[in-house]
Amino acid sequence: MALESVTLAPVPAELTEEAKAELELVNRARTGDTSAFSALIRQYEGKIFRLAMNITQNREDAEDVLQEAFLKAYEHLDQFQGNSKFYTWIVRIAVNQALMKLRKRKTDRSVSLDEQIDTGEDTVAREIAAWDPDPEVQYSQDELNGILTEAIDGLAPIYKTVFTLRDVDGLSTEETAEALDLTVPAVKSRLLRARLQLRDKLTRFFKRKGDDAFAYM
Amino acid sequence: MLTCKEFLAELSDFLDERTDTEIRSKLEKHIAECPNCWVICDTTKKTISVYKGMKSCAVPEDVHSRLMAALERKMAAASVAKK
Ligand SMILES: [Zn+2]
Numbered sequence: 001m002a003l004e005s006v007t008l009a010p011v012p013a014e015l016t017e018e019a020k021a022e023l024e025l026v027n028r029a030r031t032g033d034t035s036a037f038s039a040l041i042r043q044y045e046g047k048i049f050r051l052a053m054n055i056t057q058n059r060e061d062a063e064d065v066l067q068e069a070f071l072k073a074y075e076h077l078d079q080f081q082g083n084s085k086f087y088t089w090i091v092r093i094a095v096n097q098a099l100m101k102l103r104k105r106k107t108d109r110s111v112s113l114d115e116q117i118d119t120g121e122d123t124v125a126r127e128i129a130a131w132d133p134d135p136e137v138q139y140s141q142d143e144l145n146g147i148l149t150e151a152i153d154g155l156a157p158i159y160k161t162v163f164t165l166r167d168v169d170g171l172s173t174e175e176t177a178e179a180l181d182l183t184v185p186a187v188k189s190r191l192l193r194a195r196l197q198l199r200d201k202l203t204r205f206f207k208r209k210g211d212d213a214f215a216y217m
Numbered sequence: 218m219l220t221c222k223e224f225l226a227e228l229s230d231f232l233d234e235r236t237d238t239e240i241r242s243k244l245e246k247h248i249a250e251c252p253n254c255w256v257i258c259d260t261t262k263k264t265i266s267v268y269k270g271m272k273s274c275a276v277p278e279d280v281h282s283r284l285m286a287a288l289e290r291k292m293a294a295a296s297v298a299k300k
Contacts, residue, residue: 034292038285045281046273063280067287074291123222128253131260136267148271168271173233192229199257199264206263215253217221 135206159194
């Protein structure tokens, strides 16, 4: 492939150093530099695998999704626009692959990331207990990771997915909406529920000793 | 005065600092006067901060190798197709 025939994404001046470095990697991968694409894989495979696990809840499916997402990304690198992050772009591909897996598994009905939303009354008993000022220092790093992972795993797939993209991976609300093909208000309402549910789960571990109160709110 | 329910509905935007100043001052007034919402707000903020930047686990080595192998097959197929 002649270098001249490759259209490279322009590097906008206002990008952060990190984003510039990433776009350079993508551009190098586009010209056939396989080590550049391997570097992108190393950087994002953990997050994509976690995302795929969150949606499919199944290790074998998650591995398929991981492979399909990176193969598709490689195949369609020329369609990547430099105006969104590579991660947002590949997340979108991975989400589509994961949803297709879900659909194949449950052939009787279509599945979307929307369906687990309960639309009923959301007044619930919430534990109102203040936390220790630095609750996490009472636990070792391993214990803390265990607590955080278990709490996330207890959420419905859509909450897990929205929360992880938005609050763990640090995508903006708009980027999360784009990646999941949801509206911004839909992302916001799921994010709020996810945050509140996690707060409830973590309160069990992090509350100040002797603090115990519930309120319906 | 906002109800607690109205406060909770705005909590995410409040924590993300995406509310306009008028709503923001109403929300601030609410937590100053409502101990329950103060606790929920404070602990939700801490929830977000403990999760921020939580590392994803490394992909298991066998999963990584199969991914790289699949990619190599793809690249090989692409270069054959071009000839
Ligand atoms: Zn209140």
